[in-house]
Amino acid sequence: MLERLNEAMEHIERHLDREVDVAELARIALTSEHHFRRMFSALAGIPLSEYVRRRRLTVAGAEVLAGRETLLDIAVRYGYGSGEAFARAFRAVHGVGPGEARRTGAALRSQPRMSFRLIIEGSSTMRYRIVEKEAFRLVGKKARVPLVHEGMNPAIVEFTRGVGKEALERVKGLSNGEPAGLLSVTDNAEGVEEGSELDYYLAVVTGAAPPADLDTLDVPAGTWAVFEDSGPSPQSVQHLWRDVYTQWFPSNPYRSRPGPQLLSTRLSEDGAEADSELWVPVERD
Known part of the structure; x- marks a missing residue:
């Protein structure tokens, strides 16, 4: 690759x-x-x-x-x-x-030519599985936010506070599909570079009729690569996202396809650690 x-x-x-x-x-x-x-x-x-x-x-x-x-x-x-x-x-x-x-004769800025090489460290492994999933619907609340690679995303924090606990509990109650529970969903991303904008949902997979005040996203059937991760929050998930594109894809016979990316996160009591599952839409090369 x-x-x-x-x-x-x-x-x-x-x-x-x-x-x-x-x-x-x-x-x-x-x-x-x-x-x-x-x-x-x-x-x-x-x-x-x-x-x-x-x-x-x-x-x-x-x-x-x-x-x-x-x-x-x-x-x-x-x-x-x-x-x-x-x-x-x-x-x-x-x-x-x-x-x-x-x-x-002013000094000008230069963009060097880029080339790519793989550095093999062997210090960690990535846990993943491949899932074939039927069409499903996401229901929840949506905002347009910038991408942040390291640390908390202020726009997402503000959006979540604005939605409120009561509304989030109501969304959670609609969950009846896999992945279960409240999900962080990203879609329509301009790119994966810092500051690029994307659609961010707090949503669930559901077959229930969506209330009129909630946003919906219908997702077609397809193949998903599901990655599991545990570690400090939010750094471990942010590093996982990076590693999927810089390490996993170049080493496996899959490529990404258009569609939302789904993140299920279970925080420890103090919020310092997280067990996460990242669903990425893929197709065979």
């Missing part, structure tokens, strides 16, 4: 002066567009589109400083419809406009 990802990275480099076709990158990596984008973001820490933009403007910056071509010629080669659009994008990355950079 990593070898194929690196072939895709080489393809990006050869096509910085034209539109990068994500479908072609996914084909090279022998996976789906959805999984390629999520894998890239998890491994690189930034969205694919942002990496391509930074690399394109890094290469364009070198040509601006070289001074052999007009700024408009460089802008057109790298896909900008006007000098003004190129200047805005250039300034956003380098902190200075292309004209000023050429006149003053």
